[in-house]
Amino acid sequence: MTQALLEVQDLHTVFATKEGTVKAVDGVSFELNPGETLGIVGESGCGKSVTALSIMRLQRPGKIVGGKVMFKGQDLTKVTEDEMRDIRGREMAMIFQDPMTSLNPVFRTGWQVAEPLRLHHGWDSKKALTSAVQMLGRVGIPSAAERARDYPHQFSGGMRQRVMIAMGLTTTPAVLIADEPTTALDVTIQAQILDLLRHVNREFGTATILITHNLGVVAGMCKRVIVMYAGRVVEAGPTMDVFAHPKHPYTWSLLRSIPRLDAERHEPLKPIEGLPPSLVDLPSGCAFHPRCAFKVERCSRDVPALQPVGDTQLSACWVTQAGTELKGA
Amino acid sequence: MSSRGPLGEAAKTLTRAWTTADPLVSVSDLKVWFPVSSGILQRTIAHVHAVDGVDLEIKTGETVGLVGESGCGKSTLGRAAIRLLEPTAGKILFKGDDITHLRGERLRALRRDMAMIFQDPYASLDPRQTVGDIVGEPIDIHHLAKGKERQDRIREMLRVVGLNPRFVDRYPHEFSGGQRQRVGIARALAVEPSFIVCDEPISALDVSIQAQIINLLERLQSKFNLTYLFIAHDLSVVKHISNRIAVMYLGKIMEVAGGTQLYKRPRHPYTGSLLSAIPIPDPVVETRRERLILQGDVASPVNPPSGCRFRTRCPRAREHCAEEVPPLEEYGDEHKAACFYPLD
Numbered sequence: 001m002t003q004a005l006l007e008v009q010d011l012h013t014v015f016a017t018k019e020g021t022v023k024a025v026d027g028v029s030f031e032l033n034p035g036e037t038l039g040i041v042g043e044s045g046c047g048k049s050v051t052a053l054s055i056m057r058l059q060r061p062g063k064i065v066g067g068k069v070m071f072k073g074q075d076l077t078k079v080t081e082d083e084m085r086d087i088r089g090r091e092m093a094m095i096f097q098d099p100m101t102s103l104n105p106v107f108r109t110g111w112q113v114a115e116p117l118r119l120h121h122g123w124d125s126k127k128a129l130t131s132a133v134q135m136l137g138r139v140g141i142p143s144a145a146e147r148a149r150d151y152p153h154q155f156s157g158g159m160r161q162r163v164m165i166a167m168g169l170t171t172t173p174a175v176l177i178a179d180e181p182t183t184a185l186d187v188t189i190q191a192q193i194l195d196l197l198r199h200v201n202r203e204f205g206t207a208t209i210l211i212t213h214n215l216g217v218v219a220g221m222c223k224r225v226i227v228m229y230a231g232r233v234v235e236a237g238p239t240m241d242v243f244a245h246p247k248h249p250y251t252w253s254l255l256r257s258i259p260r261l262d263a264e265r266h267e268p269l270k271p272i273e274g275l276p277p278s279l280v281d282l283p284s285g286c287a288f289h290p291r292c293a294f295k296v297e298r299c300s301r302d303v304p305a306l307q308p309v310g311d312t313q314l315s316a317c318w319v320t321q322a323g324t325e326l327k328g329a
Numbered sequence: 330m331s332s333r334g335p336l337g338e339a340a341k342t343l344t345r346a347w348t349t350a351d352p353l354v355s356v357s358d359l360k361v362w363f364p365v366s367s368g369i370l371q372r373t374i375a376h377v378h379a380v381d382g383v384d385l386e387i388k389t390g391e392t393v394g395l396v397g398e399s400g401c402g403k404s405t406l407g408r409a410a411i412r413l414l415e416p417t418a419g420k421i422l423f424k425g426d427d428i429t430h431l432r433g434e435r436l437r438a439l440r441r442d443m444a445m446i447f448q449d450p451y452a453s454l455d456p457r458q459t460v461g462d463i464v465g466e467p468i469d470i471h472h473l474a475k476g477k478e479r480q481d482r483i484r485e486m487l488r489v490v491g492l493n494p495r496f497v498d499r500y501p502h503e504f505s506g507g508q509r510q511r512v513g514i515a516r517a518l519a520v521e522p523s524f525i526v527c528d529e530p531i532s533a534l535d536v537s538i539q540a541q542i543i544n545l546l547e548r549l550q551s552k553f554n555l556t557y558l559f560i561a562h563d564l565s566v567v568k569h570i571s572n573r574i575a576v577m578y579l580g581k582i583m584e585v586a587g588g589t590q591l592y593k594r595p596r597h598p599y600t601g602s603l604l605s606a607i608p609i610p611d612p613v614v615e616t617r618r619e620r621l622i623l624q625g626d627v628a629s630p631v632n633p634p635s636g637c638r639f640r641t642r643c644p645r646a647r648e649h650c651a652e653e654v655p656p657l658e659e660y661g662d663e664h665k666a667a668c669f670y671p672l673d
Contacts, residue, residue, distance in 0.1 A: 044535055187562065188398060191620065215536075216607070217608050219615045220615035240613070243613075259566050259570075260565060261609055263569065271537070271541040271543075276537065
């Protein structure tokens with residue numbers, strides 16, 4: 001196995017709220033290998049975005065209270081703010097769900113895309129702009145030289161997301177974190193952006209963390225996937241294996257609850273009963289146990305750790321760790 | 330279900346004998362345009378052609394899914410179908426009655442027979458009303474029940490949508506998104522409507538909650554013999570819940586067919602690329618799939634392209650497509666598509 005590019009070890013990020021401390025990320029560990037696309041999937045509030053923000057040290061007002069983020073031999077949770085800013089500009093880039101709020105409305109797009117090159121590589125405006133225009137062209141913006149003079153509001157949603165991707169790629173970072181990059185977009189535009197991300201991954205070799213709630217997007221984009229629930233990783237493994245034989249009841253139930261376009265017959269969906277838990281008032285033991293169809297007595301008492309189950313997967317479940325197969329009507 | 334007409338006594342002179350074998354809702358050549366104003370005098374300088382010549386029939390007891398990308402006019406069509414909007418042109422028949430331009434008391438009477446479920450359960454419920462008030466409001470407006478009978482009805486509605494009847498005195502903020510959507514559904518059901526427009530009823534909900542609401546809507550449909558117009562951008566959900574699906578693009582219906590038929594044999598190139606763009610939660614299927622990726626963005630509904638509206642993005646477009654608007658043509662078995670050069 002090649003050496004991991006990025007290693008997240010037992011990361012804890014908390015938020016202080018009026019109702020108490022929210023453990024948004026509660027002991028998350030995973031590795032990102034060079035050149036791969038890793039999916040992080042989960043519902044709102046599961047901690048997938050805060051994990052990404054913590055890697056980039058953008059988690060404020062949250063606080064990283066434990067764990068390490070190892071990147072190129074240094075722990076990103078320990079480096080100074082200046083060093084971190086440089087890493088963000090050169091080595092890691094992040095794109096967000098809403099490209100309108102992440103672009104500055106009062107600057108021309110070309111200027112914004114060129115900014116990392118001016119700031120972090122010290123290029124002069126002209127050279128940086130030329131390179132930015134090239135990059136805009138490479139991410140599929142037609143007549144890039146002219147569009148570089150336009151303001152963000154003059155672009156459509158899909159085009160704005162392309163601008164964001166171009167901005168992230170100007171410094172050819174080693175890691176790209178895409179947080180729900182297509183959630184705000186229509187499906188045909190989503191298909192365009194996903195295609196662009198595949199292309200970027202191939203052409204630039206950029207390792208990508210793709211955060212999404214859409215299991216279909218993971219299935220089409222990621223070789224490996226991490227499933228999160230209530231601030232923790234509940235399952236991890238190769239996407240093929242996780243989808244074919246999930247080893248955590250949450251993954252198992254989630255896959256059965258969503259309608260599939262290619263379903264042959266109409267069968268009632270099998271929903272997961274109950275609600276995702278409140279992070280200020282987590283259930284004891286495994287956070288999924290109140291909704292779990294397989295729970296045993298131990299599940300409400302002890303928190304299961306993420307352990308190998310089967311040849312390729314990791315699961316945080318007492319039931320599957322004991323060798324039980326997930327089956328049901 | 331009940332035989333009461335939507336328009337009460339007054340309407341009887343209007344109605345010919347309508348039976349449940351006729352379409353419940355029948356929309357023909359419907360147009361809904363919105364003015365675009367500009368300048369100090371706010372003169373109308375153009376129109377948004379939100380719905381621009383739509384024909385659609387919805388049969389009693391069926392679910393018609395309406396899909397399309399944002400701005401295609403699907404919500405506007407839904408709102409016009411239950412007369413939350415007045416159409417610019419065209420005709421809407423409901424149980425055989427022309428309701429296109431109904432006003433005043435007759436329009437209000439019609440509202441008893443139709444309801445709407447909205448996308449955002451956070452925005453569509455008044456935060457200062459209790460759940461009991463929210464569900465009771467339509468009962469009061471239509472003078473359906475009073476006193477204890479009213480209370481009983483509210484509790485019954487909550488029970489029907491899977492909420493504890495003891496929740497009547499609670500406020501919306503005390504509920505989760507899924508529960509709020511249940512409140513919205515209880516409110517819609519309170520007037521015992523026969524036709525419900527569901528406008529993206531699950532898109533704001535968490536994935537694990539969506540199936541609960543879909544199953545609830547299906548259960549209610551068979552229990553109360555409801556007819557749904559189900560509007561959503563998620564074709565997987567629409568295919569699951571609908572008998573037939575209409576695909577809209579820039580104010581026009583491009584294709585109508587049964588869900589399986591539409592998936593297996595789309596005729597319109599837009600439907601084909603839409604289907605291909607929808608991710609399927611199965612890596613085995615995804616790696617084998619051929620992707621037809623559409624270029625460009627949807628054109629502006631203010632100044633839609635001549636001829637076929639999809640031609641600016643269509644991989645099959647030829648000269649003719651710019652010259653003439655393709656009509657919806659039959660492909661057998663209630664399958665219609667509007668394309669000069671259809672997929673085979």
